[in-house]
Amino acid sequence: MEPGGIEKAEFENFLDDQLNTVEKFYKEKEDEAGQRLKVLKEQLHEMRNRRTQELNAQKQQAEMEFMHGHHGHGDGAKNGPLGWIDPVRSKIFRPGPNSKNLSKMARTPVMRPREGQDARMDYIRRPPEHEVPYRSAKRKLKLALQEFYRGLELLKSYAILNRTAFRKLNKKYDKAINARPQYRYMTEKVNKSWFVNSDALDGHIKAVEDLYARYFERGNHKIAAGKLRSMARKPRDESGSAFRCGILLGTGAVFGIQGAILGVQLLWDHDAHVREQTSYLLQIYGGYFFMLLLFCMFCINCAIWTRNKINYPFIFEFDTRNNLDWRQLAEFPSLFTFIFGLFLWLNFSSYGSDEVYEYYPVALIFVSALIIFLPLPVLKARSRKWFAYSHWRLLLAGLYPVEFRDFFLGDIYCSLTYAMCNVELFFCVYANAWDNPVQCNSNHSRLLGFLGALPPIWRFLQCLRRYRDTRNIFPHLINGGKYTMSILAAMSLSMYRINNTRGNLAMFITFSTVNAIYTSIWDIFMDFSLLDPNPKKKLNGKPDEKPSKLPVLRQTRALKKTWPYYFIAIVDPILRWAWIFYAIFTHDTQHSTIVSFLVALAEVSRRGMWTLFRVENEHCANVTARKASRDVPLPYPTESPSRSPTISDAGKDGAVLETTGTADAPGTADAQAPAGLPRRRRVAWTFTTILAEAHRQDFEKRKKPIEEVEPQLEEAGGMASDDGSGSDDDDDDDGDRSDAASEADSMEIREARELGDNARQGTRRA
Incomplete structure (x- = not known):
């Protein structure tokens, strides 16, 4: 030859x-x-x-x-x-x-x-x-x-x-x-x-x-x-949107930083009443800040998805005729950042009379709600309507079929427990006209504990709805068990804060430990599908002659770099254990508020990274399934x-369903172990593959x-x-x-x- x-x-x-x-x-x-x-x-x-x-x-x-x-x-x-x-x-x-x-x-x-x-x-x-x-x-x-x-x-x-x-x-x-x-x-x-x-x-x-x-x-x-x-x-050229985002973000950041500095200085004011009011006002602003931060991280993720050619409009089922570019979408958090920074600065710079000092958060929330629910064809009216309707579906979780946006928004709120708890704090202090606001904090309010457990309850109801629609025990009831542990962890934390006993502390540590292990495994194996059971497998399912250089990662990846996958595999489980600081500083009045803020910041940051890889994983599944x-x-x-x-199999009534497989009968060819493997390796391979593909059953495509x-x-x-x-x-x-x-x-x-x-x-x- x-x-x-x-x-x-x-x-x-x-x-x-x-x-x-x-x-x-x-x-x-x-x-x-x-x-x-x-x-x-x-x-x-x-x-x-x-x-x-x-x-x-x-x-x-x-x-x-x-x-x-x-x-x-x-x-x-x-x-x-x-x-x-x-x-x-x-x-x-x-x-x-x-x-x-x-x-x-x-x-x-x-x-x-x-x-x-x-x-x-x-x-x-x-x-x-x-x-x-x-x-x-x-x-x-x-x-x-x-x-x-x-x-x-x-x-x-x-x-x-x-x-x-x-x-x-x-x-x-x-x-x-x-x-x-x-x-x-x-x-x-x-x-x-x-x-x-x-x-x-x-x-x-x-x-x-x-x-x-x-x-x-x-x-x-x-x-x-x-x-x-x-x-x-x-x-189209979106330089106008980029310019507006830059102006609003820059101005809002300047106002916000200056307002935060003034607010921290007021914590050492000679007037005890001012110190108390300022501490609770900062907590209310903190909840707004976390929602805003997660919104900004979502826009950054949209930019990363666009850069890496990840078809997120298809995953979220946006109308391709009208969905917003990530630069246009970023105008919303930029606008809210400007409003937030402006009100924060006005509040703590003592602008206005003393009577107005307590009511700046009310004005902030009113303006924000007005922008979102404004019934006029301005400010991206269709997108605002989609956003409001998605929250309505989440509020009635279990009554609607679970779409991607439903479970995605539910998981987002599972990381916004700080903001959810601030709902009780906000209405409590203003309903009592700021009379004895201590009665509204986590050491006295059971309603605050319930609101902290409400997002996992929504997700639990969505899991039950998915089980009702598919009759698949795995993964829906198993996923429901995960959110059950999240509910128990939130409830035990509230009980421990209200009644500081060894029994409540032991119960909180037990449920939180099980929840952290449960959720970490679910993130790595299912939401991210990072562990590839067959490192020699190509995209078309045929074995390669040489083993993969990255045996831990799945073969189909959308991000050009590999280090983010290793980074999220290490950082995500670590941040899942941030609850430990709750057990240490819960009844330390000086540090509990700061610790709660830092733990919430860690969880919001983790959720922002989770969002990036969850959508990326769904896109890779669509690529493999040719959708x-x-x-x-x-x-x-x-x-x-x-x-x-250019689409795959359609379900009943013309709806494309994601639920194409079960634990007993995987819906794709990839779930079948290749011939020639020993029995133990074949069982392990099949089990790991089923775990990696379970995320495809979290939702179904919109069905009308x-x-x-x-x-x-x-x-x-x-x-x-x-x-x-x-x-x-x-x-x-x-x-x-x-x-x-x-x-x-x-x-x-x-x-x-x-x-x-x-x-x-x-x-x-x-």
């Missing part, structure tokens, strides 16, 4: 394997796209036919009422004093231009009532109790077409990116071995492959544009194509397959029933309402529009990048 022949054969086999993977995936998704397009056409035809029937029925009813009124046989109610309402309403709320356009289209023959049945008795096709209003159906189909178009664009970019990757691989390889002729592999295999030569995707894209123009833009193809393509446009988009629920029932080109008439509350990034009259462009107005979705990484781009990395390694070996 010629020199380097073995390496050359290995490299070509590697390229063949990658080409087959790309070819198989592309062909599968292209076929699914064709099926999905067929279903969307049927849905649009059904919407048109139903709307035409509604308009004809309204017209016939109006003619009959006119004839009855003309002959004097009208209904008494209609000829009574309120009989003028219906004619006026029909004149004001006329059918919109889009409805008139639909009425001019020919009916689809297959959608007519079955032969032998009266059109008015078509109970099989149109059950009255499940009738979908036209506006709701139109809104859903618009979103479905937009999401489908986005999926087609992703699949098209997947094909282009992989063709470019193969060309660059071939070029570098030919240059390394000085091959002649060049690009032989591209010419013989890649250029003849299906994903390079197929034009079906372009046809689907053109068909979607035509459908969107015909049904929603009155035949204007230019406007339709512009709206569909705007979802994939390049990111980059999801099907939008359609308004009308259908038996046809309805899968988009087909019978839904109108959503109870449009969420941030949701669709604007369609009033059915006037211009049909109303529900396309995109307030808070951002192109962060275009920055979010799809599974296709990540695979191409990894393909290039592997190819460079293969070139070096050759």
